[in-house]
Amino acid sequence: MKQLRLVVEAEDYDEAVAFYRDTLGLPEEAAFSGPGEAHVTILDAGRATLELANPAQHGYIDEVEVGRPTAGHVRVAFEVEDSAGAADRLVAAGARLVAPPTRTPWESLNARLDGPAGLHLSLFQELGEPVFAPDYPITTERLSLRPIDLERDLDDLHAYLSLEEVCRYIPPVPRDREQLREAYAPSRRPSVLRREGEVISLGVEHEGRLIGDAVLFWHSEEQRSGEIGYVINPEFHGRGFATETARALLGLAFDGLGLHRVTARVDERNTASARVVERLGMRKEAVAREADWFKGEWTTLVHYAMLESEWG
Numbered sequence: 445m446k447q448l449r450l451v452v453e454a455e456d457y458d459e460a461v462a463f464y465r466d467t468l469g470l471p472e473e474a475a476f477s478g479p480g481e482a483h484v485t486i487l488d489a490g491r492a493t494l495e496l497a498n499p500a501q502h503g504y505i506d507e508v509e510v511g512r513p514t515a516g517h518v519r520v521a522f523e524v525e526d527s528a529g530a531a532d533r534l535v536a537a538g539a540r541l542v543a544p545p546t547r548t549p550w551e552s553l554n555a556r557l558d559g560p561a562g563l564h565l566s567l568f569q570e571l572g573e574p575v576f577a578p579d580y581p582i583t584t585e586r587l588s589l590r591p592i593d594l595e596r597d598l599d600d601l602h603a604y605l606s607l608e609e610v611c612r613y614i615p616p617v618p619r620d621r622e623q624l625r626e627a628y629a630p631s632r633r634p635s636v637l638r639r640e641g642e643v644i645s646l647g648v649e650h651e652g653r654l655i656g657d658a659v660l661f662w663h664s665e666e667q668r669s670g671e672i673g674y675v676i677n678p679e680f681h682g683r684g685f686a687t688e689t690a691r692a693l694l695g696l697a698f699d700g701l702g703l704h705r706v707t708a709r710v711d712e713r714n715t716a717s718a719r720v721v722e723r724l725g726m727r728k729e730a731v732a733r734e735a736d737w738f739k740g741e742w743t744t745l746v747h748y749a750m751l752e753s754e755w756g
């Protein structure tokens with residue numbers, strides 16, 4: 445056997461080619477035209493496998509991923525690096541989201557969509573074993589850093605993320621509660637790391653209340669580099685909570701993950717955040733003038749860093 449090729453009739457051919465080739469990103473292998481406006485495009489879909497499932501398994505997968513019987517006789521599944529990102533792109537390109545990325549018992553993150561050419565699609569991301577799974581909660585003198593639990597934390601998250609002053613210098617987050625629920629779903633906010641390029645996202649709890657959240661990015665395995673970020677509810681500002689949070693993140697980065705270099709990028713107008721990283725001993729290394737087109741204006745970023753030899 446040399447190849448499995450799935451042949452599909454597409455009513456709207458141009459739409460289907462644009463969707464599967466340009467948006468999903470399947471490289472074009474060949475394209476031909478024939479008599480009477482006949483067109484065909486062959487896309488390289490990586491490795492092909494044929495999954496044969498009995499009705500019990502077919503129903504079980506629908507139940508896990510969608511919560512009801514959904515797929516027809518045939519389902520087209522693509523393995524991707526990032527099922528959440530790919531699903532967002534495909535939805536923006538016109539696919540109908542049937543089920544958002546859901547973590548399955550077999551450690552994959554699977555989304556379902558209806559795509560052009562009448563295909564019911566699965567996007568699956570193999571998660572693999574975590575290489576870094578801290579023992580939560582991480583406790584400091586006054587705080588507890590732990591995975592966000594939306595059932596408990598949504599109101600607290602919404603209380604500060606809906607404020608203009610909080611969001612001024614941080615990447616956009618939705619203001620609407622339901623969108624916030626999606627943006628902070630466990631699949632999008634992991635608390636373990638499986639490979640470089642991933643991020644750990646944690647809630648910051650004080651006396652039983654979520655007062656902020658924090659992130660540790662793992663940029664490179666080879667360079668052993670990462671980056672931190674944090675947000676604290678203004679009700680709790682000026683009491684050293686961001687400093688305590690950032691110190692815990694540095695501990696996680698250096699002592700836990702074994703990083704060599706940790707950075708923070710701060711908008712030059714964000715003096716409170718600059719104070720936090722300076723107080724922790726992060727060095728100001730560079731001022732990247734108007735480096736970022738951010739929320740409708742050029743933004744100057746101050747780069748801070750700390751090496752493992754400077755920590756502790």
Ligand SMILES: CC(C)(COP(=O)(O)OP(=O)(O)OC[C@H]1O[C@@H](n2cnc3c(N)ncnc32)[C@H](O)[C@@H]1OP(=O)(O)O)[C@@H](O)C(=O)NCCC(=O)NCCS
Pocket residue numbers: 609610611613614673674675676677680681682683684685686687688709710711714715716717719720723
């Ligand atoms: C930046 C932020 C996390 C600081 O939180 P915090 O808990 O108040 O920080 P801390 O109390 O640990 O320390 C803040 C320092 O800035 C000072 N500070 C606090 N609010 C300030 C303000 N509005 N303007 C200037 N300085 C301020 C504090 O006095 C303290 O300085 P000190 O060490 O000289 O006493 C918080 O302002 C925030 O959540 N901002 C919005 C999100 C954000 O910008 N995150 C950082 C992205 S890089």
